[in-house]
Amino acid sequence: MIRVEDISKIFGADPETALGRLREGGTKAGIQAETGQIVGIDRASFALDPGEVFCIMGLSGSGKSTLIRCINRIIEPTAGRILFMDPELGEQDVTAMDGEQLRRLRTYHMSMVFQHFALFPHRTVHANAVFGLEIQGRDKAERDRVGAQVLEMVGLGAWGKAYPSELSGGMQQRVGLARALATQAKVLLMDEPFSALDPLIKVNMQQELVRIQQELERTILFITHDLDEAMRIGDRIAIMEEGRIVQIGTPEEILVNPRTDYVANFVEHADPTAVITAGTIAVPFSEATFILHEERAGLRYYRRRDDGEDGDIRYCIDADGRFHHVVLGERAVEPGRMDTTAPAATGASVRGRNEEVLRCGPATVLRDVLRARVRSRHPVVVTGEDDRFEGIIDEPALVHAILEKRGQPTTEPPVSGDAREAHA
Amino acid sequence: MTELLDVLRTLFTDPFGLIDLPIRQWITDAIGWIVSNFRGFFRTYVSPPVRGVMELSQWALRTLPPGVMLIAVFVIAWRAASWKVGLFSAVAFAFIGFMGVWDALIVTLSLVITAVLFSVVIGLPLGIISSRSDLFYTIIRPILDIMQTTPPFVYLVPAVMLFSIGNVPGLIATIIFAMPPIIRLTNLGIRQVQTQYIEAALAFGSSPREILWKVQLPLAMPTVMAGLNQTIMLSLSMVVIAAIIGAGGLGLEVYAGLERLNIGQAFVGGIGIVLLAMVLDRITQGLGERGPGGRNGKAD
Numbered sequence: 001m002i003r004v005e006d007i008s009k010i011f012g013a014d015p016e017t018a019l020g021r022l023r024e025g026g027t028k029a030g031i032q033a034e035t036g037q038i039v040g041i042d043r044a045s046f047a048l049d050p051g052e053v054f055c056i057m058g059l060s061g062s063g064k065s066t067l068i069r070c071i072n073r074i075i076e077p078t079a080g081r082i083l084f085m086d087p088e089l090g091e092q093d094v095t096a097m098d099g100e101q102l103r104r105l106r107t108y109h110m111s112m113v114f115q116h117f118a119l120f121p122h123r124t125v126h127a128n129a130v131f132g133l134e135i136q137g138r139d140k141a142e143r144d145r146v147g148a149q150v151l152e153m154v155g156l157g158a159w160g161k162a163y164p165s166e167l168s169g170g171m172q173q174r175v176g177l178a179r180a181l182a183t184q185a186k187v188l189l190m191d192e193p194f195s196a197l198d199p200l201i202k203v204n205m206q207q208e209l210v211r212i213q214q215e216l217e218r219t220i221l222f223i224t225h226d227l228d229e230a231m232r233i234g235d236r237i238a239i240m241e242e243g244r245i246v247q248i249g250t251p252e253e254i255l256v257n258p259r260t261d262y263v264a265n266f267v268e269h270a271d272p273t274a275v276i277t278a279g280t281i282a283v284p285f286s287e288a289t290f291i292l293h294e295e296r297a298g299l300r301y302y303r304r305r306d307d308g309e310d311g312d313i314r315y316c317i318d319a320d321g322r323f324h325h326v327v328l329g330e331r332a333v334e335p336g337r338m339d340t341t342a343p344a345a346t347g348a349s350v351r352g353r354n355e356e357v358l359r360c361g362p363a364t365v366l367r368d369v370l371r372a373r374v375r376s377r378h379p380v381v382v383t384g385e386d387d388r389f390e391g392i393i394d395e396p397a398l399v400h401a402i403l404e405k406r407g408q409p410t411t412e413p414p415v416s417g418d419a420r421e422a423h424a
Numbered sequence: 425m426t427e428l429l430d431v432l433r434t435l436f437t438d439p440f441g442l443i444d445l446p447i448r449q450w451i452t453d454a455i456g457w458i459v460s461n462f463r464g465f466f467r468t469y470v471s472p473p474v475r476g477v478m479e480l481s482q483w484a485l486r487t488l489p490p491g492v493m494l495i496a497v498f499v500i501a502w503r504a505a506s507w508k509v510g511l512f513s514a515v516a517f518a519f520i521g522f523m524g525v526w527d528a529l530i531v532t533l534s535l536v537i538t539a540v541l542f543s544v545v546i547g548l549p550l551g552i553i554s555s556r557s558d559l560f561y562t563i564i565r566p567i568l569d570i571m572q573t574t575p576p577f578v579y580l581v582p583a584v585m586l587f588s589i590g591n592v593p594g595l596i597a598t599i600i601f602a603m604p605p606i607i608r609l610t611n612l613g614i615r616q617v618q619t620q621y622i623e624a625a626l627a628f629g630s631s632p633r634e635i636l637w638k639v640q641l642p643l644a645m646p647t648v649m650a651g652l653n654q655t656i657m658l659s660l661s662m663v664v665i666a667a668i669i670g671a672g673g674l675g676l677e678v679y680a681g682l683e684r685l686n687i688g689q690a691f692v693g694g695i696g697i698v699l700l701a702m703v704l705d706r707i708t709q710g711l712g713e714r715g716p717g718g719r720n721g722k723a724d
Contacts, residue, residue: 074626107629118624122642132628134638183628 001187001219002048002071007080009066009243012037015078028242040066042243043080050186053213053220055230057266058240064223065115067240068191071221072110073102084109086186107135111180115192117172119164125175126151126160132183150178153212170201177209181216188220195225206232227270231255239263251275272402278369279362281401282382282391289391290315299324304392313378315389323381323389326357335359335381359383362390366401369393459585466586474595477541482534490526494518501703505710513707516699523692525677532663532673532700535591539598539659544652547603551610551651552636561611568604576601576662580669594666602659609651613644649712656704664697674700 010018018037021030028039041063048054058064069075071082073094082094084105097105111132119128130138130147138146151157154174164172173193180188194202210233213220224230230237231251238248239262247259255275258264283289283304290302293314301314314327326333335357358372359381369380379394434442488496494514502510520529554561579600583593617640625639641648667675674696681690 069623072627074623103629103631105629106627110627112624112627114620114624116620118620120621120624120639120643122645131625131638135629135634179628189627 001050001052001085002221003083003085004044004046004071005081005083006043006045007041007067007070007077007082008043009040009063009070009075010037010078011040019079039063039243040075041070041077044240044243044245045080046238046245046248048187048219048221050219051217052235053222053233055222055224055234055237056240056245057224057227057230057237059225062240063243064225064240065191068189068221068223071189072106072112073097084187107132108183109185110187110189111183111185112189113173113176113180113191113193115195117164117169117176117196119172119175119179121164123164124160125156125162125164125167128164128175129160129178129182131179132185136183146182147178150182151175153181154178154208168201169197170205173197173205174208177212181212181218186219188218190220190222192223192225194229202229209233227266231270231275239266252277252280256280273367273370274365276366276401277362278360278364278366278380278382278393279384279390281366281369281397282362282393283397284391285315285389301327315381315392317389320386321389322387323359323383326378326381328357328378333357357381366398370398373398455582455585459582463586470596471587471592474538474542474599475592478534478538478591478595481537482531485530485534490521497703501707501710504707505713509706509710513703516703520696520699523696525674525692525696528672528674528677528693529696529700530673532660532675532697535595535598535663535666535671535673536656536659536700536704539595539602539663540652540656542595542599543603543606543655543659546599547606547651547655548610548648551607551648552614552641554607554611555614555640564607568607571600572604576665577668580666584669589670591666591671593669594663594671597666597669598659598662601662602655605654605658606648606651609654610644610648613647613651614640616647617643646712649708653705653708653712656708657701660697660701660704 008019008022012018012035014035014037018031018035018039021034022039022042026034028042031037031039044063044067046054056064056067066075070077071094073082077095080095084092084094086092086109089109092105094102094105120131123131126144126147129151130143133143133146147160148157151160154177156171156174156178159167159171159175164175167175173196176193180190194205197205206229213233222230222233234251236248236250237254238245239254240246241260241262247254247263249257252275254263255267255270255272258267285302289305291305293301293303295301298319300317300319302317303314312329316324316327316332318324326335333356337359356376357378357380358376360369360372360383362382362384364382372380373393373395379392381392382390384390485493494517497517498510498514500510501513517529520526550564554564576597579597580593583597587593587596614636621639621643622635625635630638663671663673664675664678667673667679674693677693677696678690681687681693
C-alpha cells in the first residue's frame with residue numbers, strides 16, 4: 001500500500017552536509033555537535049501491506065511524529081522516496097507530487113488522526129466529522145448522511161450538534177477518528193491518537209479501533225510510545241531510536257527476540273500474555289526432549305525425557321506423525337479443544353483441577369493457555385497443521401514464558417525477513 | 425591647527441548647527457506636490473464613496489424613529505452581549521436624547537460607522553496579507569507605527585488641503601488613524617492559530633484559501649474582534665477631534681461649547697461621547713467573547 005524508502009529528515013540550514021555525515025556513519029548527537037543540525041529521521045525504510053495495522057514505537061524525540069508527517073508531506077522529507085500503491089491509481093511517487101496532486105492524495109487517499117485531537121473548536125462535532133467531505137466538495141445531503149454514519153460508528157450518534165469543548169477527551173478523539181474515517185481514505189495515519197487519554201479510556205479506544213478495523217479494513221500507520229498499545233493493535237511493529245528504525249517485526253518476534261538493548265529495555269516491561277503464542281513457548285517435540293516409550297499397533301508412545309510433573313503421561317503419535325491421543329496412567333484420553341472464550345476459573349485450587357487434557361494450535365496466545373491451565377492439571381498439547389504433534393506446555397514452560405518473555409531455551413526463535421532488512 | 429580645534433569644539437558644543445536637515449520644507453513641498461497633482465484624483469475617486477456611505481448611514485439612522493432605534497439598540501446589544509448590556513445601551517441612548525443632542529448622536533454614529541467600515545474593508549485584507557508574508561509585515565509595520573503615533577491633529581492639515589473642510593476630510597483622517605489596530609490584530613490572530621489546526625486542515629487536503637476561510641479566520645475571530653473594538657474606540661476619539669475641521673456631531677458640540685466658553689454645552693457633548701463609547705465598547709467586546717475560542721468560556 002505504502003512503501004517508504006530511505007526517508008531522511010534533517011532540520012537545519014545545510015541538510016546536504018548532514019546527510020553526507022549520516023552516510024559516512026555519523027550519529028545524531030555527533031552531527032548535531034558538528035554541524036548544529038538536527039537529524040529527525042535517519043534513512044527509514046518500511047512497507048505497509050493493504051489492510052495492515054503497522055505501529056511505529058519509540059520514545060519522544062525518536063522521530064516518529066516527524067516520520068508520519070513525512071508520509072503525507074506535512075513535513076517535507078530531506079531525502080528518500082515514498083511510494084503509494086493503489087489498485088486504481090497504480091504506483092505513485094508521493095515525494096515527486098506537485099501541490100495539486102498532493103492535495104488530491106490527502107483529500108481522497110490518506111487521512112490523519114492527531115495526538116491532541118486537533119478538532120476545530122468553532123465547528124460542531126458533526127461539522128468536524130464532515131470536514132474532509134467538505135474539502136472533497138460533497139453536497140450537504142451526502143455530508144449529513146456520511147457524517148451521521150461515522151458518528152454512529154464511533155458511538156457518538158447523539159452528539160452531532162455539540163461542540164468539541166463539551167466532550168471528554170475520549171469522546172473528542174472518537175470525533176477525530178470519525179473525521180478520518182468519513183473521507184473513505186484507505187490509509188489512516190494515526191499520530192499517538194490515544195496517548196493523551198486516561199488509561200481506562202485508552203484501552204477502550206484500542207478495542208474500539210480493532211473492532212472498527214475488522215469492519216473497514218483500512219491500512220493504518222499507528223504511532224505510539226506505548227509498547228503494550230503497539231502489541232495490542234499492531235500486526236507489525238517498527239521500533240525507532242534516535243531517528244532510526246532499529247527493528248521491524250510482529251509483536252511476538254519483537255518480544256521474543258529483541259535486537260538491541262534499547263528494544264530489550266522496552267520489552268522487559270511489556271505484558272507477554274497477549275502476544276506470545278503456544279508455538280513459541282511449548283516444549284518442542286524432539287529427540288532432546290522426548291523419548292520413545294513403546295511402539296504398539298503402528299502407534300508410537302512417547303514420554304518426556306526428564307519425567308517432570310507428569311511422568312506417567314504418554315503422547316501417542318501415528319505413523320504419519322499425527323497426534324493421536326494421550327495415555328494417563330492406564331487410561332487413553334482424547335484431548336479436548338480449548339475453549340478460549342470461557343472466562344478464567346477463579347478460586348480453583350490445584351486439587352479442584354480436573355483430569356481433562358487440553359489441546360491448542362501454535363497460534364494460541366499465552367493468556368488463553370493460562371486460562372485453560374487453571375482448569376486442567378495436565379500439560380496442554382500443541383498440535384499444528386494436519387494434527388502434527390509440535391510439543392507440550394507444562395508448568396515450567398509457562399513460568400519461563402512469563403518471566404523471560406520467550407520460549408524454551410532450546411527453541412531458536414524465528415527471525416523475520418523485515419527485521420533483518422531493517423538491521424542491515 | 426586652530427581652525428581644526430574650532431571645528432572640533434563646535435562638534436561638541438553645537439553639533440546640530442553643522443547640518444541643516446530641511447525636513448519641514450521637504451514635507452511642505454511633498455504635500456504641496458501631492459495636493460497640486462492629486463487633488464483632483466482624491467476628490468473624484470476617494471471623496472464620493474466615503475461621502476456616499478456616510479450620507480447613506482446618516483439617512484438610515486435619521487429615518488428610523490428614535491423609539492424604534494432604542495429598541496433596535498437594545499436588541500443588538502442583547503444579542504451581541506447580554507440583556508444587561510442591552511438595557512444599559514438603550515438607557516444610555518435615551519439619556520443622550522433627553523439631553524437634547526440626539527441629532528448630534530446620529531451624526532457621530534454615522535461618522536463612526538463609515539470610518540469603521542472603511543477601516544475594516546481596507547484593514548482586514550492588509551492584516552491577512554501581513555500574516556502570510558513576513559516581508560510585507562516588515563514593510564507595513566513602521567507605517568502602522570507612524571499612523572498610530574502621529575498626533576491626530578497633524579493629519580488634519582493635509583486632509584483639509586486635499587478635501588477642503590467638512591465631514592469627508594474628518595473621515596479620511598479618522599480612517600487612517602483608526603485602521604492600524606485591525607491590521608495588527610488580524611495579523612496576530614491568524615499567526616496565533618495553533619499548528620495542530622493547520623496540520624489537521626492540511627492533512628485533509630485543504631488549499632491555502634480553504635485553510636484561511638475555514639480555519640484561520642474563524643479561529644482568529646476573538647482577536648480580530650479585539651482589533652475591531654480598538655478601531656471603533658480610536659475612530660470615535662478621532663471623530664471628535666475632526667470637529668475642528670468641520671465634522672459635525674457630538675464633537676462639534678464640545679468644540680463649539682469650548683469656543684463660546686459654554687461649559688454646559690461642552691459637557692453635554694462630552695457625556696454623550698462617553699456614553700456612546702461605552703455602548704460601542706460593550707457591544708464589540710460581547711461579540712469577541714462570543715467567538716469560537718470563548719465558547720462556554722473554554723478554549724479548545
